[in-house]
Every structure is written in C-alpha cells, then in structure tokens.
Amino acid sequence: MTSEEIIEKVKSDQGEDIQSAEVNLGDAVLFVAPGAVHKVLGYLKNDSDLNFDYLSHITGADYLNEERDPRFEVVYEFHSMDKNHSIRVRVGLEEEDPTVPTVSDLWRGALYPERELFDMFGFKVTGHPNLIRLIMPEEWGGHPLLKDYPLTIEDIAFSHNRELKQDLVKSKPPTR
Amino acid sequence: MSVTEQGLLEREKDSMTLNMGPQHPSTHGVFRIVLEMDGEVVDDAEPHIGFLHTGIEKTSEAKRYAHVIPMTDRLDYLSPPSNNLAFCLTAEKLLQTEIPERANYLRVIMCELARMASHLVWLATHALDIGAMTVFLYCWRERERILDLNEEISGVRMMTSYIRLGGVAKDATPGWLQGVRKFIDYLPAKIDEYERLLTNNPIWIDRTQGIGIMSREEAINWSMSGPVLRASGVDFDLRKQRPYSGYENFDFAVPLGKNGDIYDRYLVRVAEMRESRNIVEQALKKLPTGPYKVDDNKISLPNRNTLKSSMEALIHHFKLVSEGISVPKGETYVPVEGPRGEVGFYIISDGSNVPSRVKLRAPSFMAIPGMCAMMEGCFIADVVGIIGSIDIVMGEVDR
Amino acid sequence: MGLIDQAVDLVEMKVNDVQENVKDILDQADYELSGAVYDSILTTKVGKVIGWAQKNALWPATFGLACCAIEMMAMANSRWDAARFGAEVFRASPRQADLMIVSGRVSQKMAPVLKTIYDQMPEPKWVISMGACASCGGVFNNYAIVQGVDRVVPVDVYVPGCPPGPEALLYGIIKLQEKIMNEAGTKQAAKRVA
Numbered sequence: 001m002t003s004e005e006i007i008e009k010v011k012s013d014q015g016e017d018i019q020s021a022e023v024n025l026g027d028a029v030l031f032v033a034p035g036a037v038h039k040v041l042g043y044l045k046n047d048s049d050l051n052f053d054y055l056s057h058i059t060g061a062d063y064l065n066e067e068r069d070p071r072f073e074v075v076y077e078f079h080s081m082d083k084n085h086s087i088r089v090r091v092g093l094e095e096e097d098p099t100v101p102t103v104s105d106l107w108r109g110a111l112y113p114e115r116e117l118f119d120m121f122g123f124k125v126t127g128h129p130n131l132i133r134l135i136m137p138e139e140w141g142g143h144p145l146l147k148d149y150p151l152t153i154e155d156i157a158f159s160h161n162r163e164l165k166q167d168l169v170k171s172k173p174p175t176r
Numbered sequence: 177m178s179v180t181e182q183g184l185l186e187r188e189k190d191s192m193t194l195n196m197g198p199q200h201p202s203t204h205g206v207f208r209i210v211l212e213m214d215g216e217v218v219d220d221a222e223p224h225i226g227f228l229h230t231g232i233e234k235t236s237e238a239k240r241y242a243h244v245i246p247m248t249d250r251l252d253y254l255s256p257p258s259n260n261l262a263f264c265l266t267a268e269k270l271l272q273t274e275i276p277e278r279a280n281y282l283r284v285i286m287c288e289l290a291r292m293a294s295h296l297v298w299l300a301t302h303a304l305d306i307g308a309m310t311v312f313l314y315c316w317r318e319r320e321r322i323l324d325l326n327e328e329i330s331g332v333r334m335m336t337s338y339i340r341l342g343g344v345a346k347d348a349t350p351g352w353l354q355g356v357r358k359f360i361d362y363l364p365a366k367i368d369e370y371e372r373l374l375t376n377n378p379i380w381i382d383r384t385q386g387i388g389i390m391s392r393e394e395a396i397n398w399s400m401s402g403p404v405l406r407a408s409g410v411d412f413d414l415r416k417q418r419p420y421s422g423y424e425n426f427d428f429a430v431p432l433g434k435n436g437d438i439y440d441r442y443l444v445r446v447a448e449m450r451e452s453r454n455i456v457e458q459a460l461k462k463l464p465t466g467p468y469k470v471d472d473n474k475i476s477l478p479n480r481n482t483l484k485s486s487m488e489a490l491i492h493h494f495k496l497v498s499e500g501i502s503v504p505k506g507e508t509y510v511p512v513e514g515p516r517g518e519v520g521f522y523i524i525s526d527g528s529n530v531p532s533r534v535k536l537r538a539p540s541f542m543a544i545p546g547m548c549a550m551m552e553g554c555f556i557a558d559v560v561g562i563i564g565s566i567d568i569v570m571g572e573v574d575r
Numbered sequence: 576m577g578l579i580d581q582a583v584d585l586v587e588m589k590v591n592d593v594q595e596n597v598k599d600i601l602d603q604a605d606y607e608l609s610g611a612v613y614d615s616i617l618t619t620k621v622g623k624v625i626g627w628a629q630k631n632a633l634w635p636a637t638f639g640l641a642c643c644a645i646e647m648m649a650m651a652n653s654r655w656d657a658a659r660f661g662a663e664v665f666r667a668s669p670r671q672a673d674l675m676i677v678s679g680r681v682s683q684k685m686a687p688v689l690k691t692i693y694d695q696m697p698e699p700k701w702v703i704s705m706g707a708c709a710s711c712g713g714v715f716n717n718y719a720i721v722q723g724v725d726r727v728v729p730v731d732v733y734v735p736g737c738p739p740g741p742e743a744l745l746y747g748i749i750k751l752q753e754k755i756m757n758e759a760g761t762k763q764a765a766k767r768v769a
Contacts, residue, residue: 025269025508054412055399056511057537059522066526075522077509077537081396081410084417088509109399112545135226135574137684144234144718151231151238152717198688199638200667206640206685227685228641231719247714253642297645316652323649333740334642571641574682 001049001085003028009049010087014040028087037091038101044078044087045106052078052087055103058113060121064147071095074117076103093123102127120145191219196559198227204301204563205570209548216555221548225541228574236534240500241267241341244534248521249335251536252572254297255290257283258514259536259572260339265420266510266521267341270503273475277464279343280422285356285459286329286338287421287512288452292363293322294515295449299370302442302564306383311373318366321359328352341501342476343469357460360453367449374442384438388550388562391436398546401539402517403448404566407433407440414513421512425462426455438565445567475501500529509537516540516567538572626759629673629699630752631661636672638692641679643706643738650741662748669695674751675728676744680708681721693728699767701755703747704730707737 197208206227212220249256300315395408431447433440473492505527511520517539707713712722
C-alpha cells in the first residue's frame with residue numbers, strides 16, 4: 001500500500017484514537033496520544049491489510065529549544081515484511097509526566113529500545129518487565145540525551161582556590 | 177530417599193552464574209554477558225552493554241551536518257560507507273536533492289566493497305572462535321586489498337568518510353577503477369577456498385548446524401535484520417524491497433536460508449559476498465560519466481578554479497566552510513541495507529546548520545535481545561558460536 | 576732483581592689498583608644506593624640480558640575496545656606480521672600478558688574494568704595507548720568518554736592516528752622495545768617489578 005492509502009485506512013478505522021495523520025516526505029506519519037498508543041499499535045500489528053509485524057526502531061526526542069508543546073516525543077517506526085510498507089507513529093509526551101505504555105508484548109524487539117528510552121531520556125515505560133539503565137552505568141545521574149544535560153563538563157585539574165573549585169566547574173557550550 | 181539422593185536433587189536446583197566479558201576474546205568487543213548455567217546448559221542469558229558508549233548521538237547535536245559524517249564512520253567501524261550513506265541519504269531527503277548518477281554508482285561500489293570487507297572480518301573472527309585459525313589468516317589477506325583500495329580513494333584505510341552530502345568526496349581515478357576490477361577478478365577463487373575449508377568440514381557442521389535456531393516468526397518479532405533475518409527465510413533486503421542509491425539498476429539475488437541456524441547464516445553471508453562482487457562488477461561496467469557531486473553550491477563546494485573568477489562561487493565557498501549546510505525543518509528516516517542489516521538514521525532538523533537530533537537505528541543493538549533468547553537451552557560452548565553468527569559490532573550497539 | 580720479579584711487582588700493583596678502584600666504586604655505590612650493590616654491578620649486565628629477552632617477547636593482552644582493535648588484529652596478521660618483532664602472542668588472560676594495547680575509546684563505564692585488567696597483569700607490564708581516543712579523547716569530547724587513558728593507567732607509548740595503521744602500531748611497539756632496552760638494568764626497570 002502507498003503511504004496515502006495507509007493513512008486513509010488508519011483514519012477511517014481508528015479515527016477517534018489518532019490525533020492527526022499526514023504524509024511527510026513520502027512517509028506515512030501518525031500522531032497518537034500516549035493513552036491510545038497500545039490500542040492503535042495493536043491495531044497496526046493485527047490488521048490483516050496493514051500487518052506491521054516488524055518494529056524497526058523506537059526513539060525519543062526532546063524539543064526543548066523549539067518551544068513546543070508537548071516537549072517530549074517518542075517515535076516508533078514499523079515495517080511490514082510481506083506488504084513492504086512502513087509507518088511512523090509519533091507520540092507527544094508532557095514534560096511533567098513522560099509516560100508511555102510498553103509495546104514489548106506486541107513486538108518483543110521493543111524490550112531494549114524501551115529500556116534505552118528510560119536510560120537516555122528518563123521516560124517511564126509502564127508495564128515493562130525490567131526497566132533499568134541499559135547503557136549508562138547504574139549509578140549514573142541524569143539522562144544524557146535531554147537537551148538540558150550538558151554535553152561535557154569542563155574539567156579543571158588544578159586551582160589555588162580549592163573551595164571555589166565547584167564553582168569553576170562549568171558546563172561547556174557546544175562547539176559548532 | 178537416601179541422604180545422598182536428596183543431596184543430589186538439591187544440587188540439581190543449584191545453578192551457576194558465569195560471567196563472560198567485557199574483556200573476552202570471543203565477544204567481539206566489549207560485550208558482557210552473564211549466563212545462568214544449569215550444568216553445561218544455559219538457563220538464562222543477560223547481556224550488559226554500554227561499555228563502549230561514546231555519546232555520538234549527543235555529540236552530533238553539537239556538530240554541523242558535514243561534521244557528523246566522520247563520526248558515523250566510528251559507529252559501525254567494519255563498514256563505514258553504509259553509515260555514511262544512511263546519514264547522507266536522510267539529510268538529502270530533507271534537503272530534497274537529486275544525486276548525480278555517477279555519484280550513486282561510486283556510492284554503491286564503496287558500500288559493496290565495505291560489505292565484502294565486513295563479511296570477511298566476520299568470517300575470520302567467527303571461524304577463529306569456533307577453532308579454524310587458517311580461515312582467519314586467509315580472510316585478512318583479502319581484506320587488506322580492500323583496505324588498500326579505500327586508502328587509494330579516500331586516504332584512510334578504514335574510516336573513509338568518502339560519501340558526503342550531495343555526492344562523494346572526490347572522483348574515482350581510472351587507476352582505482354582498474355584496481356577494483358583486479359580485486360573482483362581475484363576474489364571468487366578465494367571465496368571458493370574458504371568454502372573448501374568450511375562448508376563440508378564435519379567439525380564446522382557439528383559446531384554450527386542445528387544450533388542457535390530462530391524461526392521466521394521469532395526473527396521478525398525480535399526485530400532481527402540483515403543476514404540473520406534472511407537466514408530464517410524472510411525475504412527482506414532493503415536493496416531489493418526499497419531500492420535506494422540506484423540499486424534498482426543492478427541484477428542480484430537475495431540469498432535465503434531455510435533453518436535459521438548458525439550454518440545457514442554462514443551460507444547466507446558467503447553467498448552475499450559473491451552477490452556483492454557481482455554488483456560491483458555491474459557497477460564498473462555501467463559506470464556513467466558526469467559529475468560526482470551535485471551542482472548546487474549550497475550543498476557542495478564550488479569548483480576550485482572558479483574561486484578566482486567568480487564572486488558568487490567565493491561567497492558560496494565561504495558560507496559553506498564557515499557556516500555549513502542549513503537543512504530545512506522537518507524529520508525523516510531512511511533505512512539502508514548494511515552488512516548487519518537495516519542501518520538508518522532518524523534526523524530531526526530545526527532548520528539550522530546543526531541537527532537537533534540524530535538517532536541511529538543499529539542492527540546489532542536490535543539483535544542483542546534476540547541473540548540472548550537464542551542462547552537459552554544451548555550448551556556453553558555454543559554461546560560463542562551464536563555471538564559470532566549474529567556479527568555484533570559494539571560501536572553501533574553502544575553508540 | 577730479575578725480570579720475573581719486576582713483572583710480579585707490576586701485577587701486584589695492578590691488582591692493588593684494581594682492588595682499590597673496585598673498593599672505591601663499591602663505596603661510592605654503597606653511598607649512592609645504600610646497599611644496592613647488585614643493582615649497580617651485577618644487574619647492569621644481567622639486567623640488559625633480561626631487558627633484551629623481555630623486549631623480544633612482548634605478549635599483548637587481547638584487549639580490543641573499538642575501531643583500533645581491528646587494526647590491531649590486522650597488525651597481528653600475515654601481511655604486517657607482528658611476529659617479526661616478537662609481539663604476536665596475544666593472550667586472552669591478562670595474567671599471561673605483559674603488554675596492554677588500549678585500542679580505542681575508553682568510556683566511563685569501561686574505565687574501572689580497564690583498571691582491573693591492568694592490575695591483574697603481572698609485572699613488569701607496559702601500556703600502549705593506541706589511537707586518538709585512547710590518547711586524548713579524540714573527537715569525542717563529551718560526557719561518556721574518558722579524555723585520555725593516561726588518567727586511568729600509566730602509558731608508555733602513544734600511537735597517534737584515527738585509527739593508526741598497523742605500521743604505526745608496529746612503530747609504537749619498536750619504540751616500546753627501545754624504551755625497554757634503555758631502561759634495562761636501571762632503577763626504572765627495578766621499579767617496574769617492585
């Protein structure tokens with residue numbers, strides 16, 4: 001199916017659960033609220049015409065600098081192995097409570113990307129069997145891919161003012 | 177029940193925890209896996225990753241688009257051109273540029289050479305893990321020739337950064353093309369040599385056949401990709417299914433496996449090397465003449481000779497070097513078929529010259545949970561074979 | 576006095592001279608090294624022999640980290656053939672190795688592991704920092720990467736490049752051999768096994 005046909009079909013079947021749908025640069029894109037994620041994705045997987053049986057990836061995004069509401073977003077990308085088409089699902093998450101339900105019961109390959117979401121962005125994935133840090137060490141503080149997490153800390157090895165050293169350690173602006 | 181019998185029964189319930197890695201010769205990098213053993217059988221396998229976390233995704237958010245390309249080389253360091261290509265195609269989709277034919281062909285040649293080099297390293301290390309030392313030495317001999325070709329065209333043996341936004345770094349010389357020609361004439365006999373050593377070797381068959389089986393449904397559900405997916409019988413190759421970069425012009429087969437075990441993955445990869453060789457041969461034959469990068473001075477640097485005569489070219493040169501390419505606002509994802517499977521970048525652009533988010537879809541990362549599922553119920557000796565057959569590269573797992 | 580007597584006197588004088596010289600040297604050594612006589616006389620010669628043996632039988636640990644590990648493997652292979660310099664016996668266990676080639680970037684999570692492996696290696700041991708990332712963090716100046724492995728373990732030779740070619744790594748190994756030979760029989764060599 002082409003992207004337009006996919007969007008048509010999803011709109012007619014799940015019109016009340018999706019926020020909007022568009023074709024962006026040739027890709028089918030769905031916008032879904034966090035509450036309806038599991039239902040819509042379950043439909044995408046089990047519908048015989050769509051048959052999105054393959055999870056390509058899950059990623060997060062932080063739109064802090066773009067003054068957007070909601071600030072966070074989770075992006076799912078699915079393929080269908082037999083039908084050879086794809087869809088992208090974007091789920092906006094509020095800054096106060098970035099929570100998204102797990103889809104690892106539908107696609108088992110989602111287990112690790114969801115743990116990565118928790119590790120790198122601090123999103124809570126409800127229903128995930130083992131939601132602990134994946135890449136960073138367990139005692140690590142903060143979530144590196146958030147925009148307000150500094151890229152690097154300037155390390156001052158020596159200072160006469162030892163008590164002021166804490167103030168001297170500053171976050172370094174990114175180099176462009 | 178006697179006391180001894182009871183003691184034996186209680187001991188049966190005991191399991192041993194075995195730690196492999198992060199510094200282990202056959203985990204292919206810094207990969208740690210904690211195995212819960214019941215005697216010699218694996219009960220549970222839990223991977224620990226992140227020992228090579230480089231923060232490339234975060235660092236990319238502070239670099240201009242052209243500066244991200246060398247960093248993508250260091251993700252999957254066995255086949256840098258596939259990563260370059262995935263990144264460039266994604267950015268070019270946002271820029272909506274058309275790439276000249278010759279650049280597409282040169283990209284395909286580089287990617288296929290990298291696929292062969294990557295599969296050669298895989299075969300070398302996989303065979304070494306299972307105990308075939310000779311294959312290791314033979315495979316590196318051929319790989320060195322590919323690295324020499326890389327060095328000739330880009331100046332570096334491994335991290336080529338040859339594929340750039342809007343085309344390739346520089347045009348291929350006739351001498352280089354002749355070198356590629358020589359290499360692809362030389363390779364098939366060598367692949368036959370590996371096959372003579374392994375394909376019908378009883379030890380190799382005992383160690384690989386019927387081990388690490390993954391069915392078609394499981395492979396799809398666990399998000400496996402590339403040769404692992406195709407060894408399980410799924411006919412999904414992005415070069416065929418969604419041709420990019422002119423792959424629709426080439427005639428090649430997609431090798432498929434039946435059983436989805438380690439042996440099938442071996443057969444699929446060896447057949448893929450032959451197919452890659454065919455693609456390069458066709459590309460050399462059909463290589464068109466013309467420009468090797470787009471004629472848009474907003475994306476690629478103007479010709480050096482025009483700088484002294486054309487004001488406009490000078491301004492464009494200055495802008496490109498000092499400011500970089502500004503990519504229109506938007507987000508997109510383009511997957512390509514790397515040696516390990518679906519490599520793709522999801523780029524969010526905020527309209528400036530710096531990407532707002534760069535995400536790599538890494539085939540090795542997605543394959544790790546499935547790999548551990550494969551290990552349950554197999555013997556400890558087969559764990560090494562299973563890790564080898566998935567062909568993980570920690571650079572792209574941890575990013 | 577016959578010629579023989581003259582010769583005997585001469586020899587005696589020489590012997591006395593030598594004895595006094597040796598005594599002087601010994602006293603001086605005694606004064607300088609406070610008892611470490613054997614360091615200065617015996618082990619200079621034996622130490623050189625030991626150093627020569629050590630430099631020609633460097634056993635690297637199989638410690639691949641990132642991209643540079645691939646070039647390290649290339650160095651051990653037939654084309655570059657590290658065996659010519661006695662450094663081809665890669666050992667999987669750090670207990671059997673005396674050279675650690677830090678091949679690639681060291682992350683914050685890996686640094687404690689790297690230190691453990693270094694501590695597990697028997698003395699004397701040497702470290703080669705291979706590539707830009709291991710030497711100074713390379714292009715990855717960020718939260719995740721240790722900015723130079725010399726913050727974790729002492730480094731003997733730095734090999735630049737991203738990644739350095741096998742020939743560069745071989746040059747690094749030759750430089751390390753020179754260093755071992757120059758150190759042989761000196762206090763530095765004694766310190767390594769102390």
